[in-house]
Amino acid sequence: xxxxxxxxxxxxxxxxxxxxxxxxxxxxxxxxxxxxxxxxxxxxxxxxxxxxxxxxxxxxxxxxxxxxxxxxxxxxxxxxxxxxxxxxxxxxxxxxxxx
Amino acid sequence: xxxxxxxxxxxxxxxxxxxxxxxxxxxxxxxxxxxxxxxxxxxxxxxxxxxxxxxxxxxxxxxxxxxxxxxxxxxxxxxxxxxxxxxxxxxxxxxxxxxxxxxxxxxxxxxxxxxxxxxxxxxxxxxxxxxxxxxxxxxxxxxxxxxxxxxxxxxxxxxxxxxxxxxxxxxxxxxxxxxxxxxxxxxxxxxxxxxxxxxxxxxxxxxxxxxxxxxxxxxxxxxxxxxxxxxxxxxxxxxxxxxxxxxxxxxxxxxxxxxxxxxxxxxxxxxxxxxxxxxxxxxxxxxxxxxxxxxxxxxxxxxxxxxxxxxxxxxxxxxxxxxxxxxxxxxxxxxxxxxxxxxxxxxxxxxxxxxxxxxxxxxxxxxxxxxxxxxxxxxxxxxxxxxxxxxxxxxxxxxxxxxxxxxxxxxxxxxxxxxxxxxxxxxxxxxxxxxxxxxxxxxxxxxxxxxxxxxxxxxxxxxxxxxxxxxxxxxxxxxxxxxxxxxxxxxxxxxxxxxxxxxxxxxxxxxxxxxxxxxxxxxxxxxxxxxxxxxxxxxxxxxxxxxxxxxxxxxxxxxxxxxxxxxxxxxxxxxxxxxxxxxxxxxxxxxxxxxxxxxxxxxxxxxxxxxxxxxxxxxxxxxxxxxxxxxxxxxxxxxxxxxxxxxxxxxxxxxxxxxxxxxxxxxxxxxxxxxxxxxxxxxxxxxxxxxxxxxxxxxxxxxxxxxxxxxxxxxxxxxxxxxxxxxxxxxxxxxxxxxxxxxxxxxxxxxxxxxxxxxxxxxxxxxxxxxxxxxxxxxxxxxxxxxxxxxxxxxxxxxxxxxxxxxxxxxxxxxxxxxxxxxxxxxxxxxxxxxxxxx
Numbered sequence: 040x041x042x043x044x045x046x047x048x049x050x051x052x053x054x055x056x057x058x059x060x061x062x063x064x065x066x067x068x069x070x071x072x073x074x075x076x077x078x079x080x081x082x083x084x085x086x087x088x089x090x091x092x093x094x095x096x097x098x099x100x101x102x103x104x105x106x107x108x109x110x111x112x113x114x115x116x117x118x119x120x121x122x123x124x125x126x127x128x129x130x131x132x133x134x135x136x137x138x
Numbered sequence: 139x140x141x142x143x144x145x146x147x148x149x150x151x152x153x154x155x156x157x158x159x160x161x162x163x164x165x166x167x168x169x170x171x172x173x174x175x176x177x178x179x180x181x182x183x184x185x186x187x188x189x190x191x192x193x194x195x196x197x198x199x200x201x202x203x204x205x206x207x208x209x210x211x212x213x214x215x216x217x218x219x220x221x222x223x224x225x226x227x228x229x230x231x232x233x234x235x236x237x238x239x240x241x242x243x244x245x246x247x248x249x250x251x252x253x254x255x256x257x258x259x260x261x262x263x264x265x266x267x268x269x270x271x272x273x274x275x276x277x278x279x280x281x282x283x284x285x286x287x288x289x290x291x292x293x294x295x296x297x298x299x300x301x302x303x304x305x306x307x308x309x310x311x312x313x314x315x316x317x318x319x320x321x322x323x324x325x326x327x328x329x330x331x332x333x334x335x336x337x338x339x340x341x342x343x344x345x346x347x348x349x350x351x352x353x354x355x356x357x358x359x360x361x362x363x364x365x366x367x368x369x370x371x372x373x374x375x376x377x378x379x380x381x382x383x384x385x386x387x388x389x390x391x392x393x394x395x396x397x398x399x400x401x402x403x404x405x406x407x408x409x410x411x412x413x414x415x416x417x418x419x420x421x422x423x424x425x426x427x428x429x430x431x432x433x434x435x436x437x438x439x440x441x442x443x444x445x446x447x448x449x450x451x452x453x454x455x456x457x458x459x460x461x462x463x464x465x466x467x468x469x470x471x472x473x474x475x476x477x478x479x480x481x482x483x484x485x486x487x488x489x490x491x492x493x494x495x496x497x498x499x500x501x502x503x504x505x506x507x508x509x510x511x512x513x514x515x516x517x518x519x520x521x522x523x524x525x526x527x528x529x530x531x532x533x534x535x536x537x538x539x540x541x542x543x544x545x546x547x548x549x550x551x552x553x554x555x556x557x558x559x560x561x562x563x564x565x566x567x568x569x570x571x572x573x574x575x576x577x578x579x580x581x582x583x584x585x586x587x588x589x590x591x592x593x594x595x596x597x598x599x600x601x602x603x604x605x606x607x608x609x610x611x612x613x614x615x616x617x618x619x620x621x622x623x624x625x626x627x628x629x630x631x632x633x634x635x636x637x638x639x640x641x642x643x644x645x646x647x648x649x650x651x652x653x654x655x656x657x658x659x660x661x662x663x664x665x666x667x668x669x670x671x672x673x674x675x676x677x678x679x680x681x682x683x684x685x686x687x688x689x690x691x692x693x694x695x696x697x698x699x700x701x702x703x704x705x706x707x708x709x710x711x712x713x714x715x716x717x718x719x720x721x722x723x724x725x726x727x728x729x730x731x732x733x734x735x736x737x738x739x740x741x742x743x744x745x746x747x748x749x750x751x752x753x754x755x756x757x758x759x760x761x762x763x764x765x766x767x768x769x770x771x772x773x774x775x776x777x778x779x780x781x782x783x784x785x786x787x788x789x790x791x792x793x794x795x796x797x798x799x800x801x802x803x804x805x806x807x808x809x810x811x812x813x814x815x816x817x818x819x820x821x822x823x824x825x826x827x828x829x830x831x832x833x834x835x836x837x838x839x840x841x842x843x844x845x846x847x848x849x850x851x852x853x854x855x856x857x858x859x860x861x862x863x864x865x866x867x868x869x870x871x872x873x874x875x876x877x878x879x880x881x882x883x884x885x886x887x888x889x890x891x892x893x894x895x896x897x898x899x900x901x902x903x904x905x906x907x908x909x910x911x912x913x914x915x916x917x918x919x920x921x922x923x924x925x926x927x928x929x930x931x932x933x934x935x936x937x938x939x940x941x942x943x944x945x946x947x948x949x950x951x952x953x954x955x956x957x958x959x960x961x962x963x964x965x966x967x968x969x970x971x972x973x974x975x976x977x
Contacts, residue, residue, distance in 0.1 A: 131953060131955070133952070
């Protein structure tokens with residue numbers, strides 16, 4: 040079935056994204072992984088939207104794209120600031136949130 | 139049968155909603171233009187309060203006319219006599235077919251906002267209770283503002299002070315004539331906000347802003363109950379209100395009718411009343427949330443006076459009185475011998491009275507006295523003494539306001555801005571004769587001296603409580619009367635009798651009462667410093683201005699220069715030792731004298747000993763206890779006044795509160811009992827009060843007198859007494875419990891712990907569970923076990939709270955990846971659960 044392929048693609052993308060978030064040290068890579076996760080969700084939404092012949096999923100996907108853009112903007116700004124302060128964006132060195 | 143049709147309610151009754159509008163407009167004007175005005179905005183404040191007072195008096199006048207008209211409107215004597223009979227002295231009286239007359243409240247409502255087809259109204263509900271409170275609040279506010287003119291003169295936030303004071307009164311007035319619960323909450327919260335601003339008026343001092351925050355947050359804890367209670371009652375009453383009245387479940391009239399209708403589920407009423415009463419516990423300073431009230435003394439004295447007499451703290455009592463049927467039915471007030479309200483009220487009145495004995499700050503004595511009196515009111519309401527409790531609100535406002543203003547006058551002119559009775563007062567009766575006389579009258583009224591205001595209201599509460607079968611609380615009322623008389627005698631002695639000390643002596647004495655001073659714990663000391671500090675910033679300007687205003691003052695102000703030299707002695711709280719005590723100016727004395735006069739006469743509004751013509755308050759304030767046809771109660775729609783024909787009850791009609799009204803009829807008020815006045819009980823109370831005067835005066839002159847004797851420093855030598863004293867000085871350790879245990883536990887570790895326990899559970903590792911188990915075991919062993927054995931429950935729990943936080947802290951690594959892993963792990967687990975559930 041066509042839908043299965045879409046869902047499988049979404050699942051694979053999601054797993055890659057999760058792996059990236061957990062395993063990568065580079066903050067930019069983590070942000071990119073988060074994008075992957077969001078896009079895997081988009082694919083799922085579109086797939087189901089197509090399956091049900093309903094435009095709601097498409098709308099949601101558009102929203103998610105907008106939100107993802109904003110989120111990446113904020114994230115990159117933070118990464119930039121961190122780099123400016125520490126000359127490094129390695130996440131494992133950033134444990135000030137400890138407490 | 140219709141006795142009398144009264145179609146037009148009269149202009150003042152129809153426009154009573156203007157009363158809170160006037161102060162609110164006044165507030166806006168003061169805030170916007172106050173600073174540019176010749177009197178810095180205070181004139182607007184006073185003018186708006188006078189306006190509100192005039193409107194209130196008009197309203198009261200027309201309300202009384204309305205009541206009299208409803209009772210037949212011929213010669214006064216017979217009208218009152220019939221009214222008394224008709225208001226249903228007891229079950230039997232009404233059942234025997236005497237006449238009951240319904241005086242319709244003037245209800246108006248406009249839509250404020252709509253949401254989901256639900257209309258939230260703003261309006262007025264003018265009945266006897268509202269009228270009494272309106273006139274009381276407006277009157278006290280006027281006097282307090284006049285007093286403030288002089289008292290805070292030269293303050294750096296003079297304009298803001300008057301603005302907040304005006305809005306504060308506006309909030310109370312809004313609440314008092316609220317037509318529905320939403321409006322009541324609006325007024326309630328307005329007051330909460332203004333009390334925060336006023337208590338923290340001198341916020342530069344950290345202790346003051348802390349007191350303001352404490353007041354705000356403590357009351358807020360109770361306010362949760364108000365929201366929950368309103369919601370419960372709304373959902374209970376809404377269908378009934380829509381069906382019968384075309385209003386909704388927020389309408390107070392509809393709520394009352396619903397509660398008495400017999401259709402309401404008892405559980406709903408029970409939980410609704412408990413939730414609403416929790417709000418009253420917070421607002422009216424009942425145990426265990428009374429701790430904010432004495433701290434609220436950090437505000438300027440006029441604020442304390444307004445806050446503690448007619449506004450803010452009586453809001454809780456008013457709420458109970460307002461939706462009394464909910465409590466009546468929900469807590470089964472008739473026929474039980476103990477319930478939630480009466481218990482809390484009883485505890486409060488007793489513990490607060492004990493606390494008043496160990497205070498050195500004159501305002502704190504009065505604060506605890508207020509708490510105690512509020513407890514008495516609540517006790518009365520809980521035991522069915524509705525009219526007595528409402529009457530006590532009325533009389534208490536006069537004498538307590540008078541006492542606070544006297545304390546302000548003493549601090550202003552007698553002890554140079556110190557409120558410490560032991561250090562800076564004593565022997566002031568000669569220097570301040572007018573203040574002394576007024577203080578004595580108000581004290582006598584508060585303690586229940588025969589024929590003064592407090593005598594009538596307090597005795598009526600106690601008598602009714604006894605008659606309704608609340609025996610324990612009947613005796614407790616006497617104990618409370620004894621304690622009240624005793625601690626007020628102590629305060630009077632320390633302030634006005636004995637030898638002048640500190641600032642009151644005009645110079646600095648040696649430490650004559652060494653033992654007593656050693657007893658003063660840190661906190662009392664800090665309090666003294668708070669006042670000293672606050673006045674050091676704001677008070678000095680005021681005092682200089684005051685010095686010019688009172689050029690005729692006998693003692694003169696020639697020693698300003700000596701001030702610094704005195705401070706060099708290192709006695710910070712004695713900073714004012716350069717002024718001799720003297721009488722205050724007219725602006726301070728006039729309000730005090732008016733209040734003292736009212737403390738004498740206010741009681742005769744409801745003095746059943748002198749016959750029925752002295753029971754006016756009951757006639758004017760108490761709603762009818764007979765069922766009324768629902769059509770007569772109908773709210774006529776938004777923005778319209780309802781003119782309901784006052785209607786005589788039919789013969790043998792059933793009495794509300796005991797039997798459900800028949801279909802087509804509704805009750806708005808239960809048939810509360812009114813015990814006949816008994817000279818014997820009043821005599822016993824009087825003897826108790828006089829005994830307390832005598833014992834307390836004798837003890838005070840021994841303990842605080844100049845002659846050395848065994849009683850001095852007894853608490854320092856005797857371990858048991860010392861422990862008791864310390865227990866009281868530390869206010870039963872309730873503050874420690876709240877701040878060190880509850881707040882810390884909630885604010886820091888629990889939130890952390892909750893977060894991290896989540897993470898650990900999600901981690902799902904056996905290891906973590908094992909460790910957690912071991913830690914819990916250790917924790918129980920170390921803190922609960924040993925703590926309990928040590929008997930240091932308070933300290934132990936405090937440590938335990940921070941211990942828990944410390945133990946869990948290492949788990950928070952700060953590594954983003956780890957957080958991410960936990961997040962996705964949680965999501966995966968959640969998904970797994972969903973999948974399993976769906977299969």
